[in-house]
Amino acid sequence: MGQAIEPASGVRRRTVLAAAGALALGAAGLTRAGEAAAATASSRVVYNLNPDWRFVKQDVANAQAPSFDDSAWAAVSVPHTFNDVDSFDNYITSSGESAVAMQPVWYRKRFTLPAAHAGQKVLLEFEGVRQAATVYVNGTQVGLYEYGVTPFGFDITGQVLFGAENVIAVKADNTKWRPEQSTGTAFQWDTRDFNPTYGGLTRNVRMYVLPRTYFTLPLYTNLRTVGTYVYPSVVNVSGATATVNVEAQVRNEQSAARTVTVSANVVQADGQVRATITGSPVTLAAGQTQIVKLSQRISGLRFWEPGRPYLYTVEVVLSEGGPVDGTVVDAYPIVTGFRKAEFKGGTSGGGVYINDKHVFLTGYAVRATNEWAAIGGAVPEWMTHLDGEMIRDSNANLIRWMHIAATPANIRMTDRYGIVSVQPAGDKESDATGRQWEQRVELMRDVLIYFRNSPSILFWEAGNNWITAEHMRQMTDLRRTWDPNGGRAMGCRAISDDSAYGGTAAVDAAEYVGTMLNRHYSAYARDRKPIIECEYTRDEAPRRVWDNYSPPDFGYVTGPDVTYHLTSEDFAGPHAAATRYEFWGQRIQGPGDRRYSGAAALIWADSNQHGRQYNWECARLSGRVDAVRIPKESLHTFRVMQSPTPDLHIIGHWTYPAGTAKTVYVMASSHVRRVQLLANGTQVGNDTSATQDFLYSFAGVGWQSGTITAVGYDAAGQEIVRASKTTTGAATALRLTPHTAPGGLRADGSDIAFFDVEAVDAQGRRMPTHQARVDFTLSGPAAFLGGFNPGKPGSVHKPYLDTEAGVNRVFIRASRTPGTITLRATAPGLTAATASVTSVSFAVTAGLTTQPPATY
Known part of the structure; x- marks a missing residue:
């Protein structure tokens, strides 16, 4: 976990609360990243606003008013979506599932800020909403967000009351093709086929109480702030040394000038301070905002890379006065990693190099919604980390997120599990012009600023399809402005020296080149840039259909509108090998024509997106796992094909x-x-x-x-x-296996537990061809959400479902009351099964808590 050393002179050795990747709370409360708390006490307090909202699935007049009576509304906690009940519920068409609710809805939350906070700065942060949110505090509109992708924030200092009750009201709107309010222009990526619709407050919400001289948040739209940028330079991998650079944006909102000093503690994963970087005093005039830069050469570093994703916490500290006798006013930690990355073209020495080693990137293309059946897009963060575990264990080291930016939770996952990310901003499948192109540029700016400390992001994707050379230059210039030193490349899918795909000028302007199904490969691009195959192996097959010889299906009999007719065996075997070989056999520094630096198979999990199983299945069936993350045979075969050891x-x-x-x-x-x-x-x-x-x-x-x-x-x-x-015997019994977050199920109103239900023989072995109805009854303080059968419309949120290949999975959501929750499963001819979990209390006082959401 890193060598323990004495920190720089004058800094006492100490253990930082919640080292990188862990969850804990100190005096400063929950951080922006949700992963660590500052060890240095300061005036900063961060509240988790996820619990205890009121929700109504309609547009209601005057719902922003503090006196509005919301007692008849549903009590919910965030993350929350109203599309969990109507997604994965009907057959997929060419534009995805069309029957999901798309409409304005309202959320309201009451809270009381302690009177002791009076006079401090108060900011709200939402990690995202689909598609727009109008936010009110105590009846006053504090802002509007419409991009539908990135985290966003509002300054509510002038609207909140201290020592008295406040009301936040949010009108969230996922109406189809809702235009930008100021221009009437639709957002190109606001489409349900490539961006499945999950309306509501589907991500974390937090509130910051800050001193009047403070570190800003990396939230550009509305707040116009850029936060702190941390990056290494002059990296000596063999010598375990690098210069660590910190560029912290500090704002003085006091009425007089302040002399401040910024310092940074570089903290190892074991909690020991590796080094402290201290800057010189800076005087900020009243109202001034300034970026303060620090740097220091640090030895004994461990570098982030796939397979060894070492993370550090860089705790930035703001003191008024000098570095020795100053008073700490603000402090917060940034979880990051240090690495070196190079991007080269050519058939012999080309490729992607991480820490001076050539790395062939292999993995999956993933819809950025990364949704689950039965719970939709409101996924607790600990369940997102299950994706990371499974992807890592399949020997993958790459995710190409598709069309819109991956959520903060998903990027925290790739940071932790050592999975390189291709991170887009927002698009559909074409270039754009006019205001729609400006929207894409603005969104990419916000994505760059928010995610530029994440070591797993090596690629920014400017488009899911080719864009003009002029537009590519705009995007690379944007990277050079906001992420000039992060060791990342800007490019997009499908550009080529072919004039129909941008031409040589577009290739020259890009820093890497993407292809799709090998359609856009060119020797011109290969000789100049790394080439990443962004999505291949589109052949679709369900998990439940083993092969042509297994009951009860005996093959995949499909309807007349279905494009693919593959069994699980076909998909995992001949098709998987053939499609992967096309890129594996032509990898840079490999055999063949040495074309590719990496390849991402489409997709990771069966999705609610558009598909080619028209009028037949309730999910697009291209995943290595199904829509509730039960492995398909394809997961195992990809594990083998990607394995660095015999398998x-x-x-x-x-x-x-x-x-x-x-x-x-x-x-x-x-x-x-x-x-x-x-x-x-x-x-x-x-x-x-x-x-x-x-x-x-x-x-x-x-x-x-x-x-x-x-x-x-x-x-x-x-x-x-x-x-x-x-060989197993006939099924004789059911078996239930519960799964919760580390530390157990939280009674916070949004946490999820799930149960695997299996049909097993007399020796307890899963019977692989069992497919029959199982009924469930639940007792205790939780809601039963059910599971999913992709071949059966209307199967979600029902008290029954079928096993498929002997297994399925059902979900429950914790209420706000702690206690024992018991699930019972029954099926004709099989011994019933019972399993219990106990939810633990989640304390909220006056609508506020500094206890974070559940994660790993």
């Missing part, structure tokens, strides 16, 4: 009807040169010739009850890996 996976199961004979597929990593297939210890196949480097096929294997084993051998004939699957 293999037998695709499918080994519980078939008598007389079955079929091709058995085994996916093996590139280390394997021969796969032997054994049935109950006897060889039934031996394949020395992989298809597309990874896939081994064994035709006509007759099923026999027992165990099938695949054994992988290296080029020298030595066994290096093996895996087995075993």
Whole structure:
């Protein structure tokens, strides 16, 4: 966890509360990132405003008035969406699910600020809303946000009361194609096909109480502030040394000039102060805002990279007076990582280099909503981290977020799990002109400012499709203005030297080039820039349909409007190997034509976006996992294909009807040169010739009850890996397994627990072909949200669902009352199952708490 050393002279060794990636509270309260609290006491207090709102799903006149009676409205906590009940609920069309509610709604929250805060600065931050929010405090409109993507904030100092009750009222509006109020221009990315609709306050809300001389927030729209920028320079990887630079924006809103000193504590993950950087005193005139710059050469650093995502907390401290005898007035921590990144073109030395090492980037394209069935887009942060765990464990190191910027929670996840991110701002699938292009530039500016301390972001995406050379120059200039030193590149998907895709000038203006389905590759771009394949393997298949030989489906029989007809076996085996090989076999510094620096498979999780299973499924079925994050066979085969060590996976199961004979597929990593297939210890196949480097096929294997084993051998004939699957008996019972956030389920009104329900045989093994209805009853202080069957419209938020391949998952939401919650599952002919979780109290006083939301 890093070597403990004495900090710089004059700084006492201490342990910082909540080191990088952890959650804790100190005197300063919850931070902007939601991950750490400042160890240095100051006047800054950050309140978590997520609990205890009132909500109504309609537009109500005069709802902003403090005296408005909202007692009949629903009691909810944030994150919250009203589209959890109507998404994943109907068949997908070419524009996504069309029946979701898109309308104005209202939220109201009451709170009392302590009288002791009187005279201080008060700011609100929302981590995002879809699509617009008009915010009122005590009946006065404090601002409007319409971009629908980024975090945003408002100054409410002049509207709040101290020692008396306040009311925040928010009119949130996800109406389809809601135009910008001032210009009447629609936002290009406000579309449900590439940006699934989840209306409401779907992300964290917090309130900052700050001294009148303070560090600003990285929220440009409305507040016009840029926060603190932290970055390394002159990185010596082998010497574990770099110059750490801090550019902190400080504002003096007092009536007289103030002399201040900015310092920064660089804190290791074990809580020890690696170094303290102290600047010289600066005098700020009344009303002045200034960026104060610090830098210091620091040795003994650990660098962030995929596989070893080391994070530091840089705690910035603002003191009035000099560096020795000054009085601390403001302090807050920034969770970040230090690394070196280089982006090179060429067939031999080209590619992406992180910390002086060439890294082939491999992973997934992910819808930035990253939604779950049954809970929609209002996902507790600890569940977002489950994505990170699974993506990392599948040996992926890349996510290309699609069309709109990933949420702060998702980027905190990629920072923590060492997953390189391609972060867009907002677009659809074309360039734009006029006001729509200006909106894209403004949104990219906000994204750059907010996320530029996140080490996992290596790429900013200026467009999901090609843009003109002039527009690309604007975007690269924007990066040079707001993120000049972060080790990141600006580019977009589909630019090429072909004039139909921007031409050579667009390629020259970009800092990396993206392609889609290998359609936009060009040697001109390859020789000059790294090329990232942004989305491939679009073939779609559901988790429940194993193959052509497994009951109850015996193949994927589809409707007339369906484009793809693949079983899970097809999707995870022949198609996965063929589509991945196209980029793996042509990777930079690899075999073949050495084209690509990275590739992202579409998509990570089955989504509520547009799809090509028209009028047939309630989700687009391209994921490595399904819409509730149960692994599909494709997750295992991608794990193998991306593995840096020997690995293999037998695709499918080994519980078939008598007389079955079929091709058995085994996916093996590139280390394997021969796969032997054994049935109950006897060889039934031996394949020395992989298809597309990874896939081994064994035709006509007759099923026999027992165990099938695949054994992988290296080029020298030595066994290096093996895996087995075993026949199960008939299902005899149900089994429930609960899952909660670390520390348990919180009674905060928004936290989620989920239960895996399995049909198991007499030995407790999941029966892989069980598909039947299970009914659920819930007792205790929680709401049952149910689960999801993609082939059945109307399956969400019901007290029943079917198992699929022997398993499914249901969700509950905690209420504000702590206590024991018990779920019971029943199905005809199976022994019932019962499981319990206990929610823990979540204290809120006068509408306020400094206790953070649940995370990892």
